[in-house]
Amino acid sequence: MSFDEAFKSVLISSNVKLSLKLNHLVIKKDESETKLFLKDINLIILESHQINLNSALLNALVKHKIILLTCDESHQINGIFTPFLGHFLSAKIAKEQMAVSVQRKAILWQKIIKNKIKNQAYVLKFSKHQKQSEELLEFSKRVLLGDSKNVEANAAALYFKTLFGKNFYREELCFVNSALNYGYAVIRACIIRSVCISGLLTWQGIKHDNIYNNFNLCDDLIEVFRPWVDLCVLALLKNKQDDNEFITKENKRMLIENLQSKVKIDGKIYPLNRAINHYTQNFKNALLDNQELMLVEFDD
Numbered sequence: 001m002s003f004d005e006a007f008k009s010v011l012i013s014s015n016v017k018l019s020l021k022l023n024h025l026v027i028k029k030d031e032s033e034t035k036l037f038l039k040d041i042n043l044i045i046l047e048s049h050q051i052n053l054n055s056a057l058l059n060a061l062v063k064h065k066i067i068l069l070t071c072d073e074s075h076q077i078n079g080i081f082t083p084f085l086g087h088f089l090s091a092k093i094a095k096e097q098m099a100v101s102v103q104r105k106a107i108l109w110q111k112i113i114k115n116k117i118k119n120q121a122y123v124l125k126f127s128k129h130q131k132q133s134e135e136l137l138e139f140s141k142r143v144l145l146g147d148s149k150n151v152e153a154n155a156a157a158l159y160f161k162t163l164f165g166k167n168f169y170r171e172e173l174c175f176v177n178s179a180l181n182y183g184y185a186v187i188r189a190c191i192i193r194s195v196c197i198s199g200l201l202t203w204q205g206i207k208h209d210n211i212y213n214n215f216n217l218c219d220d221l222i223e224v225f226r227p228w229v230d231l232c233v234l235a236l237l238k239n240k241q242d243d244n245e246f247i248t249k250e251n252k253r254m255l256i257e258n259l260q261s262k263v264k265i266d267g268k269i270y271p272l273n274r275a276i277n278h279y280t281q282n283f284k285n286a287l288l289d290n291q292e293l294m295l296v297e298f299d300d
Helices: 055-063 090-098 102-126 128-141 149-164 174-197 216-238 248-262 272-291
Strands: 008-012 015-022 024-029 034-037 041-046 068-072 077-081 261-264 268-271 294-296
Touching: 008 248, 015 055, 034 261, 041 090, 041 174, 041 248, 068 174, 077 174, 090 272, 102 149, 102 216, 102 272, 102 294, 128 149, 149 216, 174 216, 174 248, 174 272, 216 248, 216 272, 216 294, 248 272, 268 272
Parallel strands: 008 041, 041 068
Antiparallel strands: 015 024, 024 034, 068 077, 261 268, 261 294
8 A cells, every 4th residue: 555545633632641553553542542544544633732642653653654633722733743754766756856957846836726726716606606717717817937936916905705705804813714724734834744755855845945944845846736725614504503713623623524525636536635745756757757736626
C-alpha cells in the first residue's frame, strides 16, 4: 500500500495513552483499547493536552508518513509533526527547484489563482449566487502573470461577502472563521506531507516568500483547495442551531471528513486527500519539467 491510499483521520479529544504494537496505533483509555492499522491512517489530531505517547510511536508515524497535528488551549490546530525526508533524490530535486526561473513561477502562480477563482465561482453558483459567480469567472480571465494586478484579493472580497454576508471579514472572531481556519489547517497539513514526500522544499514558494514561514510552497498549493473547505463551512453554518462562536466536536469531524470530498483532476475523480497527492506530483512536474499544470475542479 502506498502513502496515497491512507484514508483514516483520527481525532483524539480525551485523556488517553497512545502506543505502538505490531504496526498498529493503540489507543487506551482506562480499561478500553482500540487498535488502528498504521497503513490506513492519513492524519491524527491531538486535541487534548492530557494525551501520552512515546518516541517509538513517533518513529512509526514518520515511517508510515502519517501527519500528527497538535491543538492549542482553544482547540485550534497549532502544530504539525510530519516526515521531512520523504524522497531519495531530495538534494537533486531541491537544486532543480532553486534554479526555476522567475517567469516559470509567475506562469504557475497565474494558473493557480485562475483555478482558485474558478472554484470559488463554483461555490457561489452552488449556493445560488449566479450573478456573483459570473463576476468571479470574469475576474479569473483578468489574472496576469504572477497575478501582478492582485486580482485574487478583489475576487476574495466579493466572494466572502457574498458567501457569508456583507459584514464578514476574515480577521473577525466568529464561528465561520473558526471553522475556516480549522478546515484550512487540516488541508494544509496534508499538503505539507505531500510536498515533503515529493522532495520539493516546503519553504521555497513560487509566490509566498515569508522568511519566517517554513511552508511557503504549501501555502501556494493550498489555494486551489480552499473552496472545498468554504463549501463545507457554508453547510455547517446553515445547520447551526445557536450563536456560539466556537466550533463543536461534530463540526470538527465534518471538517476532517471533508478530506473524502470528491475532486476532479484531469477528468478523474479522487477523494480530496488523494487529489492533494496527485496535484502535488503534477505541480512538481510542471515546475521542474515544464509540464502542463492540471486543473483542480469540483465534480458537477
